[in-house]
Structures are given as C-alpha cells and as structure tokens.
Amino acid sequence: MNARAFTTDVVFGVVPIALVVAIWQALVSFGYAPVTLLPPPGLVFDRLAQQLMTGTFQQEIAATLFRLFAGFAIAVVLGVTIGLAAAASPAVNAVVRPLVRVLAPLPKVALYPALLLLLGFGHESKITLVAADALFPILLSTFYGASMVEQKLIWSAMAAGTPRREILFKVVLPAAMPSILTGCRIGLVISCIVVFLAEMITSTDGLGHLLVTAARTFQAVDMFVPLITISLLGLILNGALEALRAFLLRGFPEV
Amino acid sequence: MIEIDHVSQTFQTSGRQNHLALSDISLTIEDGAFVSILGPSGCGKSTLLYIVGGFVNPTQGLAKVKGRAITGPGPDRGPVFQEFALFPWKSVLGNVMYGPRQQGVRPAEAEAQSRALIEMVGLKGFEDFYPKELSGGMKQRVALARTLAYHPVVLLMDEPFGALDAHTRTRLQNDLLNIWERDRKTVLFVTHSVEEAVFLSDKVVMLTRAPGRIRQIVDIDLPRPRRRTELLLDPRYQKYLVDIERMFDDADENELPP
Amino acid sequence: MISARAVLARATPVLACLGLLAVWQATSLVLNNDSFPTAIEAIRAIPLILGDKEALINILASLRRMAIGFGVAVAMSIPLGLMMGRSRTVASFFNPLLMVIYPVPKAALMPIIMLWLGVGDIAKTLVIFLGVSLPVIYHSFAGAKAVEEKMLWSGAAMGLSAAQRMTRIVLPAALPEILTGCRTGLVLALITMITSEMIARQSGAGNILFNALDMGQYDTVFAMIIIVGAMGIGLDALFEKMRARLVKWSEPQFDIPVSFS
Numbered sequence: 001m002n003a004r005a006f007t008t009d010v011v012f013g014v015v016p017i018a019l020v021v022a023i024w025q026a027l028v029s030f031g032y033a034p035v036t037l038l039p040p041p042g043l044v045f046d047r048l049a050q051q052l053m054t055g056t057f058q059q060e061i062a063a064t065l066f067r068l069f070a071g072f073a074i075a076v077v078l079g080v081t082i083g084l085a086a087a088a089s090p091a092v093n094a095v096v097r098p099l100v101r102v103l104a105p106l107p108k109v110a111l112y113p114a115l116l117l118l119l120g121f122g123h124e125s126k127i128t129l130v131a132a133d134a135l136f137p138i139l140l141s142t143f144y145g146a147s148m149v150e151q152k153l154i155w156s157a158m159a160a161g162t163p164r165r166e167i168l169f170k171v172v173l174p175a176a177m178p179s180i181l182t183g184c185r186i187g188l189v190i191s192c193i194v195v196f197l198a199e200m201i202t203s204t205d206g207l208g209h210l211l212v213t214a215a216r217t218f219q220a221v222d223m224f225v226p227l228i229t230i231s232l233l234g235l236i237l238n239g240a241l242e243a244l245r246a247f248l249l250r251g252f253p254e255v
Numbered sequence: 256m257i258e259i260d261h262v263s264q265t266f267q268t269s270g271r272q273n274h275l276a277l278s279d280i281s282l283t284i285e286d287g288a289f290v291s292i293l294g295p296s297g298c299g300k301s302t303l304l305y306i307v308g309g310f311v312n313p314t315q316g317l318a319k320v321k322g323r324a325i326t327g328p329g330p331d332r333g334p335v336f337q338e339f340a341l342f343p344w345k346s347v348l349g350n351v352m353y354g355p356r357q358q359g360v361r362p363a364e365a366e367a368q369s370r371a372l373i374e375m376v377g378l379k380g381f382e383d384f385y386p387k388e389l390s391g392g393m394k395q396r397v398a399l400a401r402t403l404a405y406h407p408v409v410l411l412m413d414e415p416f417g418a419l420d421a422h423t424r425t426r427l428q429n430d431l432l433n434i435w436e437r438d439r440k441t442v443l444f445v446t447h448s449v450e451e452a453v454f455l456s457d458k459v460v461m462l463t464r465a466p467g468r469i470r471q472i473v474d475i476d477l478p479r480p481r482r483r484t485e486l487l488l489d490p491r492y493q494k495y496l497v498d499i500e501r502m503f504d505d506a507d508e509n510e511l512p513p
Numbered sequence: 514m515i516s517a518r519a520v521l522a523r524a525t526p527v528l529a530c531l532g533l534l535a536v537w538q539a540t541s542l543v544l545n546n547d548s549f550p551t552a553i554e555a556i557r558a559i560p561l562i563l564g565d566k567e568a569l570i571n572i573l574a575s576l577r578r579m580a581i582g583f584g585v586a587v588a589m590s591i592p593l594g595l596m597m598g599r600s601r602t603v604a605s606f607f608n609p610l611l612m613v614i615y616p617v618p619k620a621a622l623m624p625i626i627m628l629w630l631g632v633g634d635i636a637k638t639l640v641i642f643l644g645v646s647l648p649v650i651y652h653s654f655a656g657a658k659a660v661e662e663k664m665l666w667s668g669a670a671m672g673l674s675a676a677q678r679m680t681r682i683v684l685p686a687a688l689p690e691i692l693t694g695c696r697t698g699l700v701l702a703l704i705t706m707i708t709s710e711m712i713a714r715q716s717g718a719g720n721i722l723f724n725a726l727d728m729g730q731y732d733t734v735f736a737m738i739i740i741v742g743a744m745g746i747g748l749d750a751l752f753e754k755m756r757a758r759l760v761k762w763s764e765p766q767f768d769i770p771v772s773f774s
Contacts, residue, residue, distance in 0.1 A: 106741075118549055158329075160357050197620055197621060214624075218739035
C-alpha cells in the first residue's frame with residue numbers, strides 16, 4: 001500500500017473518532033447531558049491514562065485478555081480442524097453439517113448459566129463461552145474455503161509427487177487461507193464482545209466486571225473506562241490480525 | 256510407450272443423466288513423440304488427457320505408461336493446465352521448487368535446479384515474484400518450469416496457450432519447441448486449433464464430437480526445427496491444414512451440432 | 514413428490530438434535546452432579562415453564578422487544594446502507610464512524626443506557642436496535658455497492674429518476690446481500706436480547722434463566738436454555754424460508770457464512 005493511500009486511510013479513520021469525541025464534548029459543555037450521566041471525554045481519558053498505570057487495572061486487562069486469547073485459540077484450532085476434516089471427508093461432513101445447522105443459530109450466551117453451573121465462576125466458563133461463540137464463523141469459513149479449492153491445484157501437486165494424505169496440509173490449507181483468515185477476523189471480534197459480556201453477567205474480575213461494578217455505584221467515569229479499553233483492545237487486535245493477514249496472503253490477488 | 260486401450264468415459268451430469276464423453280479410444284504413443292489431440296469443444300479431448308494423467312479413472316478400458324497401468328497421478332506424467340494452476344501462496348521460485356522438494360531433493364540443490372529452469376523459460380529476475388504479479392504468458396512459463404522441474408517422462412498439456420493473446424501464444428509455442436528439442440520428452444498436447452496442432456506435432460489425433468471417437472490420425476512429416484515463417488509458405492504444411500480442415504468441414508455437414 | 518434425499522436432508526438436523534440430547538443425557542448420568550440435570554429432567558420442566566403465566570409474560574416480552582428492535586433497525590438501516598453504497602460522500606461520512614462502533618459490544622452499553630434510560634423496555638430495545646443495525650447497514654452497503662453500474666445506466670436511459678433507480682434496481686439487486694445481513698442481524702438480536710436481560714434483570718427470558726440459577730432450580734435453568742435454543746433455531750429456519758423464497762433467482766451466496774443453508 002503506498003504512502004498516500006495509507007495517510008488517507010489514517011485521516012479517514014481518525015477524523016470520525018475525533019468527531020465522536022467532539023460531539024461528546026459538545027454535549028457535555030452545552031449542558032445537554034448531566035455530568036453524572038455523561039462525563040466529559042477529557043475526564044474519561046484522564047481516568048483511563050491514570051488507570052493504565054495501576055497494577056490492579058493492568059491485572060483486570062490481563063484477565064480479560066487471557067480469557068479472550070484462550071477462547072479464540074481454542075476456536076481457531078477446533079474450527080480449522082473440523083472445517084478441513086468436513087471438507088475432506090464426506091463422512092465427517094455428514095455428521096458435522098447437521099450439528100452446525102442446529103447449533104449455529106442457538107445463542108450460545110444462553111448456555112452461560114449452564115457453563116457457570118458446570119465450570120464455576122472463574123476463567124473456564126468464560127473461555128468456553130468465547131470458544132463456543134467464535135467457533136462457528138471460523139469453522140464455516142474454513143469449510144467453504146477448503147471446498148472451493150481449485151481442482152487443478154490439487155492435481156498439479158499430486159502430479160509433482162505429493163501423496164494423497166499430504167494434500168490437505170500442503171495444498172488445501174494454504175489455498176483456503178484467505179477464507180480461513182476472514183473467518184478468524186469475525187471470530188476475533190466475537191471473542192472480544194463475548195468475553196466482555198460474560199464478565200458483565202457474572203465475574204469476579206476483568207474489564208466487564210469493572211463496568212458492572214462501576215454501574216452499581218453510579219460511577220459514570222469508571223463505567224466508560226473499561227468500555228473504551230475493550231474497544232481500543234478490539235481495534236488493536238483487529239489491526240494485528242489484519243497485518244498478519246496481509247503478510248500471509250501476500251501472494252494472493254486482492255479479493 | 257503410452258498405450259490407451261479401448262478407453263471409454265461416462266460422466267453423470269447434474270440432471271442424473273449419463274453423458275458419454277469418450278467412446279472406445281485405442282491409441283499408442285511412441286517415446287519422444289509430440290502428439291496433438293485435436294477436436295471441437297466438448298469432444299472429450301481434455302478428459303483423455305486427464306485419464307493418461309491419472310486424474311480421472313476411465314469407466315471402461317485401461318491406460319498404460321511404459322507397460323504399467325495408470326492408477327493415479329505421478330511425477331512421471333507432468334501436467335500443464337490452461338488455467339496455470341500456480342500455487343498463489345508461493346513465489347515463482349517456490350512454485351518451481353515444489354516438485355523437486357517433494358522428491359526429496361535437498362533445498363540448496365532444488366533451488367539451484369529451479370533457478371536454472373526459470374532462466375531457461377526466460378523468467379530470470381522474477382524468482383521472487385508472486386503469480387498475481389505476472390502476466391498470463393509469464394504464468395504459463397512458470398507452470399512449464401514447475402512441471403519440468405520434477406523431470407516427467409511425459410508432458411501433458413491441456414490447451415496451455417488457450418488463455419493467452421495471439422502474440423504471446425506464438426512466442427510460447429516457439430519457446431516450447433525449443434525446450435522440447437533439448438530432451439525430446441513425450442508430449443500429449445490438447446488443442447482445438449488446427450494450426451497449432453500441425454505446427455507443433457509429429458502426429459495429430461483428430462477426435463469427433465461427443466461421444467469422442469478417433470476420427471483420423473494424421474502423421475505430420477515436416478522437418479524440425481519448425482519455423483513458422485518458413486512453414487507458412489511450405490506447400491506440405493498448407494496441405495496438412497487444408498486436409499484436416501476439410502475433414503472437419505465434412506464432419507460438420509454430416510453430424511449434428513453439440 | 515418428496516424424494517428420499519429430501520426426507521433425509523430434513524431428517525438430519527432432527528437426528529443431530531436427538532444426538533445432542535442423547536449425549537447430554539449420558540454425560541449428566543455419568544457426572545451425577547446435582548447442578549447438571551439430565552436432558553429428560555430438563556425437558557420435563559419445559560411445560561411447567563410454558564404453563565406458568567409469569568414466565569410466559571416474560572418470554573413474550575422478550576420476543577416483543579426483539580421484534581421492535583429488529584424491525585426499526587432494519588427499516589432504518591437498509592436505506593442508510595443503500596445510500597452509502599451508491600454515494601461515496603455518504604459512505605466516507607458514515608463508514609469510519611461505524612467501524613469505531615462495530616467492535617463495541619452493544620449489550621455492554623446496557624449499564625450506560627440503563628443509567629440514562631432506566632431499566633425498562635426502551636433500554637433493552639435500544640440495545641437490540643443498535644446490535645441489529647450494524648450488520649444490516651454493512652450488508653446493504655456491500656450489496657448496493659456491488660450493483661453493476663451498467664444496470665443503473667440502463668435504468669436511467671429508461672427514464673427512471675434517481676429515487677426510482679434506488680428502489681427499483683438497487684434494492685432488488687442488493688436484496689440477497691441485504692437478507693444475509695438481516696439474518697446476521699436476527700442472530701444478533703436474539704443474542705443481544707438474552708444478554709441485555711442477563712445484565713439488566715427485570716423481565717425477559719434472560720431474567721428467568723438467572724433467577725432460576727440464583728434459586729437453585731437447575732431443571733428450570735436447563736429447560737429455559739432449551740426453550741431459548743428452540744427460539745433461535747425456529748426463527749432462523751423461518752427467516753431462511755422467507756429469504757429463499759424472496760431471492761430464489763440469485764446465485765448461492767458464500768460471503769461470511771452464518772450457517773449451512
């Protein structure tokens with residue numbers, strides 16, 4: 001990407017965020033919203049900067065990030081494996097397809113109380129929920145990507161001497177990468193959302209828990225801080241994944 | 256050396272119907288011969304190539320290479336496809352090195368061999384480019400280099416220049432012949448262009464419309480190396496073109512369209 | 514004439530459900546944990562819930578909030594998305610803003626919205642509205658953008674005004690993509706509804722779930738999960754039918770698959 005396009009992107013990206021903050025500030029300054037309900041942005045960002053220095057806040061972020069990554073990682077491993085297996089084997093496909101059709105539209109968050117009962121109120125229940133939610137887009141993207149691999153690519157590899165059992169890893173997996181990574185991006189966004197929500201519903205720590213605690217004590221500023229933190233984390237992680245995607249897919253034509 | 260013995264191929268189409276693509280093809284191809292399979296669209300010529308390649312199993316009959324029955328693809332029969340089928344996630348060098356690495360050749364050795372091949376097909380300097388950055392003609396050169404890299408005994412070429420513009424096509428035809436002259440592999444070349452078939456081959460196998468049968472086998476007795484500028488004025492070359500075109504014209508008159 | 518293949522295709526999801534229930538039953542018997550009732554115990558609790566007037570009111574309230582949130586979101590998002598798709602200025606105005614809002618979990622805005630609007634219906638419906646809007650806007654945008662320029666030129670040549678071109682060419686052409694967005698929106702509506710009710714307890718299915726959890730009525734918890742699950746599957750199946758009928762002319766869509774169709 002050339003320098004000019006990049007700068008334009010950044011400008012276009014920053015401007016609306018600045019706009020939101022400006023409107024926010026305006027609402028407060030002009031008294032459209034009471035300070036107790038909508039604190040000024042300056043105050044919130046100050047508080048955020050302050051909190052970021054403290055060990056306790058960092059621990060909360062760590063807890064949230066740990067659950068996020070663990071859940072996402074499990075979803076990626078399971079999703080890609082099952083997706084590839086279903087694309088490669090009609091038998092696996094026959095079992096997986098109906099299961100996914102039934103489970104995909106089910107709001108996994110409804111399972112959360114069951115998970116709490118079975119796994120307790122700590123990390124495990126949240127990690128499982130994150131994994132369950134992020135799994136499906138990754139699985140489906142992998143399956144579709146793997147099913148669409150050009151037949152002639154596989155034939156070329158076989159003629160070059162690749163044994164059948166290696167075709168899945170040497171040809172299908174790399175060829176399906178664009179699709180898999182798209183699914184992973186969606187899965188990552190879902191992971192960010194779900195971990196935060198799970199912590200809001202019941203938790204003893206984490207960013208979501210901070211928000212709910214602040215809500216109970218009517219501390220508006222302390223409510224905004226974790227919310228903005230998770231948004232920033234989401235943007236950063238998304239950016240990192242995009243960079244990884246650009247690197248891994250450098251040979252592929254723009255889709 | 257390639258024996259095709261009463262091969263027939265039936266496909267099941269989406270409408271649950273049976274489509275007879277090839278009907279009772281029997282053919283022997285000698286070592287080192289450049290043989291074209293010529294016919295209109297849908298006559299099953301690509302299917303015949305895929306059967307020899309081991310990508311498709313014939314519903315009837317048998318194909319053999321060097322006396323052994325063909326049961327699947329292998330490095331003894333290297334394909335070059337019209338769609339190039341290059342691995343998009345690998346560079347030019349990566350693509351060409353793929354075959355040798357699969358054969359267990361050590362990386363340094365494979366790289367050296369591949370670079371030499373890339374130079375031979377005229378792409379020196381493009382080793383680190385990705386397929387998406389190459390033109391159609393360049394991609395096909397890479398595809399050829401990739402196949403040659405694992406030293407197949409037979410080259411299976413499926414309308415390899417069909418997706419290219421006329422100028423690039425001519426250049427690649429010449430380059431292909433130059434490369435082929437070096438070690439005279441056996442080549443099976445599928446095309447629908449009479450002119451291309453006559454220009455390149457020692458023998459032209461003409462197929463009918465589906466179900467594809469052998470209409471005629473024409474031996475092309477023209478001296479090598481072949482230069483288009485010389486051949487265009489050569490009466491023998493012209494006669495081959497006319498004879499074959501005439502056979503197709505007669506067939507068109509007598510047969511129903513596909 | 515129903516072929517065997519069609520029957521089998523319909524049967525497999527049902528078989529999958531039964532399979533899952535069987536696995537559940539087996540696992541709960543093996544684990545023999547008080548907090549993990551068997552599938553049969555949970556299923557037995559379902560009629561009790563549906564028969565209970567209080568619970569029924571809660572569930573219907575949930576559905577109503579979902580319907581309103583979804584309906585209003587769709588009504589507003591489709592036009593916005595279409596306009597963004599055809600006008601670069603509109604797009605560059607809204608696009609970055611939406612990209613900022615996207616990663617924010619809308620249900621997480623619940624406490625803030627509760628602070629402003631209280632714990633009632635409006636807060637929950639608003640959150641659902643926000644959750645549904647984004648995918649519908651995005652897909653309408655993508656669908657509108659992909660409409661071939663030449664189709665619109667033909668329309669202009671036929672004398673259609675800009676507004677007419679929008680409703681009579683862009684909208685139908687983008688419909689498959691829009692409906693994909695609506696389907697995602699529907700899934701999100703359900704999720705947001707449940708989550709918002711779990712956070713701001715007071716009414717609704719999520720509320721029933723956590724009340725039962727607090728009171729140790731584990732059968733009810735799992736029964737409620739089955740009910741919510743059934744709601745999700747049922748709504749999705751209904752939507753799919755409607756979608757298939759509306760766009761049977763279009764080619765299969767594989768963009769960001771939400772489920773096997």
